[in-house]
């Protein structure tokens with residue numbers, strides 16, 4: 279059983295895990311239990327840390343939890359002759375304070391010292407070590423560098439031993455190292471692109487049999503992540519400049535990273551009326567559509583109606599156009615715009631999100647899956663659906 283600590287928008291991380299592993303059991307808002315033997319955190323975008331569940335304690339009493347952890351770990355560590363590096367992170371609705379966590383580390387250090395062992399405890403001012411600290415200290419990547427992920431919820435304590443944190447250095451390199459970037463089209467963060475790919479494709483038995491189309495490819499972030507998953511890719515975009523950018527970025531990726539799969543086609547095309555070559559071979563359509571103009575402040579109701587209507591028309595026409603070309607069974611994960619009123623927090627969605635069935639699609643996610651930063655007006659509304667096998 280693996281325990282996953284989900285990212286900033288945990289509903290998205292959960293939807294990704296559900297697509298990859300089937301059922302997930304949430305523990306509070308930010309942690310999920312999944313049943314699997316091995317878990318590759320670098321293959322997911324929405325899990326920040328993951329670990330093997332080692333203890334399930336039927337209460338949240340910290341002194342007793344600390345005792346259970348000492349009894350479980352000290353004999354193991356005493357038996358080895360390596361110095362242990364230890365980090366502890368506590369999540370969930372908990373009364374535990376950072377100093378309780380530091381006290382547990384200190385007590386483990388003293389007890390181990392008495393027994394002739396040695397331990398370096400990573401101090402933390404917060405209840406959790408941030409992902410960067412876990413990653414840079416290689417916690418979970420070596421049997422002597424340990425991070426305990428402790429989740430308290432609903433009167434229970436779950437203790438997992440980390441098997442690694444998200445590689446934020448590699449993600450940042452993929453994001454910032456690309457030769458062509460364009461702030462105006464609003465590049466998708468690679469981890470959201472990865473989550474969307476996983477939501478669409480799931481656990482691919484043979485990645486080389488997948489063909490992922492991004493018909494709004496922009497600078498190519500989704501295609502880049504798809505190549506890293508060893509999928510074949512196909513890109514198109516209204517703008518010739520974006521096609522050049524995607525081409526340059528994918529070339530850069532293939533010289534700097536190990537990728538499987540290949541770029542089968544890349545061309546200019548208006549998604550509302552384009553014809554895609556061999557469209558019946560496309561297995562998944564993953565894209566961030568046109569999001570309308572960017573806003574730094576909440577727009578007037580009239581402006582919002584205008585942009586919403588414009589985006590709704592373009593994206594509905596795209597969905598009708600592509601639906602007629604791809605094979606039944608093709609999966610879709612698309613990000614469309616939704617607008618947040620920064621004062622009232624009201625979310626305005628596109629009318630089409632309620633009409634996917636009328637366009638012949640079968641929707642997977644019933645609840646909205648939104649991705650945004652707190653100061654953002656334009657959120658990404660993630661829709662997961664399929665062209666059904668039979669109509």
Ligand SMILES: C[S@@+](CC[C@H](N)C(=O)[O-])C[C@H]1O[C@@H](n2cnc3c(N)ncnc32)[C@H](O)[C@@H]1O
Nearest residue numbers: 465466494496497499515516517548549566568
């Ligand atoms: C939000 S951006 C996508 C950015 C992309 N995900 C990336 O990471 O760079 C939307 C893209 O849609 C393209 N676009 C706008 N209208 C389009 C249309 N009707 N058909 C195809 N592409 C369109 C724009 O040129 C832009 O590159």
